[in-house]
Every structure is written in C-alpha cells, then in structure tokens.
Amino acid sequence: xASNADPIAFRNALGSFATGVTIVTTRDAAxxxxxxxxxxxxxxxxxxxxxxxxxxxNSMSMDAFRNADHFAVHILAADQEPLSNGFAKRGAxxxxxxxxxxxxxxxxxxxxxxxxxxxxTAYQYEGGDHVIFVGEVIAFDHDDRxxxxxxxxxxxxxxxxxxxxxxxxxxxxxxPGRFGEDFLGYLLGRAHxxxxxxxxxxxxxxxxxxxxxxALSILGIQDGRTAQEIADMIGFTGARLTDDHSRSLTERGxxxxxxxxxxxWLTDAGRRTLIELAAAAKAAEEDALGAxxxxxxxxxxxxxxxxxxxxxxxxxxxxxxxxGAD
Ligand SMILES: Cc1cc2nc3c(=O)[nH]c(=O)nc-3n(C[C@H](O)[C@H](O)[C@H](O)COP(=O)(O)O)c2cc1C
Numbered sequence: 190x191a192s193n194a195d196p197i198a199f200r201n202a203l204g205s206f207a208t209g210v211t212i213v214t215t216r217d218a219a220x221x222x223x224x225x226x227x228x229x230x231x232x233x234x235x236x237x238x239x240x241x242x243x244x245x246x247n248s249m250s251m252d253a254f255r256n257a258d259h260f261a262v263h264i265l266a267a268d269q270e271p272l273s274n275g276f277a278k279r280g281a282x283x284x285x286x287x288x289x290x291x292x293x294x295x296x297x298x299x300x301x302x303x304x305x306x307x308x309x310t311a312y313q314y315e316g317g318d319h320v321i322f323v324g325e326v327i328a329f330d331h332d333d334r335x336x337x338x339x340x341x342x343x344x345x346x347x348x349x350x351x352x353x354x355x356x357x358x359x360x361x362x363x364x365p366g367r368f369g370e371d372f373l374g375y376l377l378g379r380a381h382x383x384x385x386x387x388x389x390x391x392x393x394x395x396x397x398x399x400x401x402x403x404a405l406s407i408l409g410i411q412d413g414r415t416a417q418e419i420a421d422m423i424g425f426t427g428a429r430l431t432d433d434h435s436r437s438l439t440e441r442g443x444x445x446x447x448x449x450x451x452x453x454w455l456t457d458a459g460r461r462t463l464i465e466l467a468a469a470a471k472a473a474e475e476d477a478l479g480a481x482x483x484x485x486x487x488x489x490x491x492x493x494x495x496x497x498x499x500x501x502x503x504x505x506x507x508x509x510x511x512x513g514a515d
Contacts, residue, residue, distance in 0.1 A: 207340040210269075212276045213242055214297045215260040217253035222284045222297045225250050226277040228339045229319070230262055238326040240306055243319040249280045251320070257310060259294025260324060264304040266334035267484055270344050272299070273337060293327055304331035335484030346488045377496075380477075387473035388466070395462050400428040401438060402466065405455075408444065409463045410507045412454045419453070422505050 193199065214224035225248060233239040240262060244254055254260060265273055276283050290298040292307040299305075308324025315321075338345040368375070385399070392402055403423040408414065414422075420430040435453065438444040443459035446452070455463070478486050 201342075204341045207338055207345065209303075210265045210273050210337045210339050210344070211242065212263045212265065212272065212299060212302075213244075213254075213260055214263070214299070215250075215253055215257040216294065216296050218256055220295075221253075222289075223250045223253040224276055224283055224297065226273045230264075233323060238329075239311060239323055240308065240326060241321055241323045243316055243321045246318050246320065254310075254322060255313065255320070257294070257296075259292070259296050260308050260310060260322065261292050261296045261298055262306045262308065262324070263299050263302040264306075264331075265337040266301060266303045266332075267337050267346055267487070269301060269337055272301075273344070301334075302332070303334040303336050305329060335482070335487075346484060346491070348485050348488050349482075373496075377493075384473055384477050387476065388469055391466055391469035395466065396437075396441060397462075397466075399426075400430055401434055403428050404430055404434060404438065405443065405459065405463055405466070407507050408453060408455050408459070409467075411510050413452050415451050416453065418505075422507055425504050 208228040209230065211227050211230045212224055213227050213230075214222065217223050225244075227242050227244070229241075229243040231241055233241050242262065244251060248254075275281070284297060288300055290300070292298045292305075293309070296307070298307070306324070306326045307328040309327050310322060311325045312323040313320055314323070336347055338347055370376075388402075392398065397405065400423070403426060404419050407419050407422050416430060416432075416435045423430060435444070435446070438453070438459075439446050441458075442456055443462055445454045445456050447454065478489075481489065
C-alpha cells in the first residue's frame, strides 16, 4: 500500500475514478470572461438543486471565482476534447473565436455541450490546496450528446455495457487454453466475413469477386496505379490479383489500361460501379451497427483503428496521398 506522503501515487489512485469533463466559466470584476477545465464537478443536492467543484489555489482564475456571484458549469460532449484542452491552458485567451451566449450574471455560456448549469455561488469552503465552490443551480439545459470522460489521466469515451455475458463467454474466460468465442481473431474475422457476405449479391451483379472489388476500391482511392502496385496493397488479405483480373476489368469497360506503363484508370462506368458498391457497403455497415448509438460506433471504429495500427507490419497505405505523404 502506498503512503499518503506520495502525491503522485495519490493522484494516480484518484485517477481510478472515472469522471466527466466540465468547463466552468465566470466573469471577473473587470468584465473579463474566465474559465477552466475541471473534472472535480459533482452533484450535491436535488432540493434545492446544488452542485460543487473545486479550484486549485494556484489557478489564475482564483480571484475571479472567489468574487463572482455566478458561474456556469458545462458538461462536455465527446467531441469537445479540443475545447477541454484549450481551457486547461493556464492563463491563455481561452474564449477567442468561440460563439458565446450570456447567462445569469452575464457569465459566458459555451455551445455544443451535453449539459449546462447556471449557478449562483452559494458557499465556498477551504479544501487543502483547492477551494470548493458550491453553486445553487438557477437554470440548466441539456442535450442528448455522448459525454467526454476522463480516466487514468486520459480522455475516454463511454460505452454502454452489453447485455449480461452469455454462459459461453464466461466459460471462455475461464478456459484460456481453449479456442473459443472470445478469441479476438475469431471475433474480427467473423464480423468481417458476415459483413462482407452482405455485399456478395451486389458484387455478383457487377461480375466481380472479392479480389476485383479490392482492386477497384484501391483505384477508387487513387487511380493511375499499376497492377503490381495494387497487388502489393491488397496482398495482405490473401487476395492474388492476376492478369485475368486486370483483363476482365478492362474488357468490361470498368478500367482503362494505359500503355506502355500499364497504369490502370477508372472509367466513368467504373466510377458508377464503385458508387453502387459503396452504397451496398454502407447499407451493410448501417445494418451491422444498428445495435450501437453514435458514440459506441465511434468507439468501436476507434478501437479497431488502434488494433490495425498496433499490428501493422508496415503495409503500404492506400490513403497516403490523401494524407499528404506523396
Ligand atoms: C481533465 C482535466 C480536469 C481538470 N480538473 C481541474 C479541477 O477540477 N480543478 C482545477 O483547479 N484544475 C483542473 N484542471 C486543470 C486546469 O484546467 C488548468 O490548471 C488550467 O490551466 C487552469 O487555468 P487558469 O490557471 O487559467 O485558471 C483540470 C485539467 C484537465 C485537463
């Protein structure tokens, strides 16, 4: 057990408590807007409605909050991480470029938040190296936006827990040597094949197999590539782009081949085919993600990108030119 005297260990232990993230704003005696990012926010009382938060004594905003009759607490939404970072910068001009409304006591109100509480300063308490502010809520509003979270010193996103674990999930967790439903490769693979199976009818309608579709998709990101460049990009899937594939794409007028460099270009018909396939892919995606809300969808994609980055052996990046690497 770490001793109380170890402030870093204490801070780390406190970080186990997952919180939301707020920005607290007020207006100082000179009429200047002030504010900072704070996760020390908590509810206190329902009747009367009261909330609290605490401010570090060394904050440049201390005098402003000490003397303010009113303040506003903004619960940040999942997409407001940049705003949170901006208001966590000491003494910066944090309000530059922001669209503001005015609340009770003329305090600045920020837009796009999950919830906002306008407060009258009710009490101030000494709290070690912080001052605790208790506010009586005199007005509030909220929106159905996913919240930004903070846990273990990092931002996080909320995901609702799925329904209770199935019996087989529990058995898998207990039997690590057994190949079971919990194996990541199985989960990713099965999800991929089930999703892709939904595309088969559209592919068949266009006379394409998976390899032809991959090749076309690569050309859709950027055409003018050679068959070899495309083969290198899709090789990791196990797909082998043969001369027959390239010939079939050109014979059906989907792709035009330039001589003598052998570069492949999408024709108008090829672009139309891609648009139709993209619509089918989007429909399959929407169907698959039907069980998730927007925040969970963003979280799922975020985690999958993380897995892809973490396991990438150095594959060529089809989007490299979009990212300005060319
Ligand atoms: C997620 C997060 C939560 C924070 N929570 C608090 C808090 O509850 N109280 C506090 O005084 N500072 C907190 N801070 C730090 C302040 O936002 C930071 O020190 C800011 O620079 C203070 O600005 P000021 O000195 O201009 O007032 C937090 C920072 C982050 C990123």
